[in-house]
Amino acid sequence: MWNRLCNHIRVDFETLSATLSLLTRLPSNVNFGGNWKERFRKSPRFFTTVGYLPGLLYAFMRWMACNAGNKWELVVTALGLSVGFYFFDLFHFDGLLDMFDGFLNQSSKDRRLEIMSKGNVGPFAVFYGTLFILVFFELFRNVKPSVMFFSSVFGRFTVL
Structure with a gap:
């Protein structure tokens, strides 16, 4: 349960970071791994x-x-x-x-x-x-x- 919650928070943080890199010039140093398309697909919620x-x-x-x-x-x-x-x-x-x-x-x-x-x-x-x-x-x-x-x-x- 705790690992699932931590993983969900990490994914949301990566999605927020993807949104920051998409809409701003603020530096974003998060490694999205192989799932970066999914992060950008979910970025409009942020x-x-x-x-x-x-x-x-x-x-x-x-x-x-x-x-x-x-x-x-x-x-x-x-x-x-x-x-x-x-x-x-x-x-x-x-x-x-x-x-x-x-x-x-x-x-x-x-x-x-x-x-x-x-x-x-x-x-x-x-x-x-x-x-x-x-x-x-x-x-x-x-x-x-x-x-x-x-x-x-x-x-x-x-x-x-």
């Missing part, structure tokens, strides 16, 4: 759990920005967004930019797929990526820390 990490970071940085005073608010906000994007959102932001380049381009279906698969940044990606960052920056400055926390957690539901 998506909201992983959402607590960026939620805590964004809420803490928003709280810091609120208490830093007018002089440092923009610096703390920019730092919080930079760290948050680096560890949690940069990979997904890159995919969003590729989607803008591909879907907004007025060319054939094959050409759109080629544009999305390349690593080049096009004009649509630059424009809408800049617009996205500016809107996110302004929202970050104008919401309460609790909103930053819960929006990050609930945002992980959208992929399910």
Whole structure:
């Protein structure tokens, strides 16, 4: 009984680690062995759990920005967004930019797929990526820390 419980906890920890390595840039040093496909298949149940990490970071940085005073608010906000994007959102932001380049381009279906698969940044990606960052920056400055926390957690539901 005890071994079965310990094995179940170990498998859940490996699945959580697989989810962390899938959704974030946080280092994950767990050896999945030959059963790594099963771990990734079960990983969606931990998506909201992983959402607590960026939620805590964004809420803490928003709280810091609120208490830093007018002089440092923009610096703390920019730092919080930079760290948050680096560890949690940069990979997904890159995919969003590729989607803008591909879907907004007025060319054939094959050409759109080629544009999305390349690593080049096009004009649509630059424009809408800049617009996205500016809107996110302004929202970050104008919401309460609790909103930053819960929006990050609930945002992980959208992929399910």
